[in-house]
């Protein structure tokens with residue numbers, strides 16, 4: 025299909041159709057109704073790698089963060105987070121980690137191919153959590169999903185970068201900022217505003233390398249606590265935008281909407 029045709033097709037899809045589609049997704053995603061909505065049966069053709077959870081052994085958060093810091097300078101944030109966990113598990117466990125193509129995830133850099141959307145460190149952490157723990161269609165506990173939520177919330181509130189490597193490339197202090205958003209653009213943008221450093225400065229690069237390392241550290245803490253059966257949500261609890269606001273969203277509504285945060289049309293209750 026050529027480009028021309030593709031773009032005409034998406035223009036043909038009206039706003040109403042888009043909204044309808046979003047509504048279906050929204051009701052499927054209501055955690056409380058998970059058991060009723062999703063079939064328990066496995067897909068007819070289950071791939072080799074679709075046996076969950078993947079074998080996991082506890083990792084050292086500091087070692088993992090140091091690895092992520094180093095890998096950032098090779099494959100950037102998302103790739104670095106995935107690599108920091110999976111290269112260790114390749115050694116300690118073997119398959120399926122050995123077959124997993126870590127470097128393909130370099131595209132997560134800059135919030136996905138430099139589009140400034142979800143910070144690649146967050147995306148990488150969500151990928152790792154869901155590969156190890158499996159998708160939430162498996163069971164109501166949905167640990168991969170919960171750890172993803174936990175990572176995003178932690179990232180929004182963290183004074184970033186949290187982790188300082190043993191031998192950082194930048195010897196001086198790196199300013200810390202709180203993004204209040206999981207987005208690359210907002211997170212890097214707030215840091216650039218405070219530091220007055222351009223995107224290609226060694227300081228900005230080291231800030232993002234340390235941010236990837238910080239996320240790896242937190243991810244492994246969470247995976248370890250799951251392994252020990254001690255997983256607990258942070259005190260702020262579990263942000264559930266659908267039931268709270270009727271739309272998929274980040275919690276920082278006012279940052280984009282200013283004072284006039286719109287109210288979503290009320291969801292129809294899914295049938296029990």
Ligand code: HEC
Nearest residue numbers: 265269271273274275276277279280281285286287288289
């Ligand atoms: C990253 C920026 C951003 C954040 C954060 C954000 N929104 Fe939005 N939101 C938008 C944009 C852009 C639109 C599209 C507005 C339009 O087309 O009128 C939108 C649309 C909406 C709509 C549907 C449009 C309408 O007028 O009914 C609702 C409801 C909404 N947002 C609520 C929220 C709530 C509640 C939050 C916080 C939990 C939130 N938003 C956070 C940017 C954002």
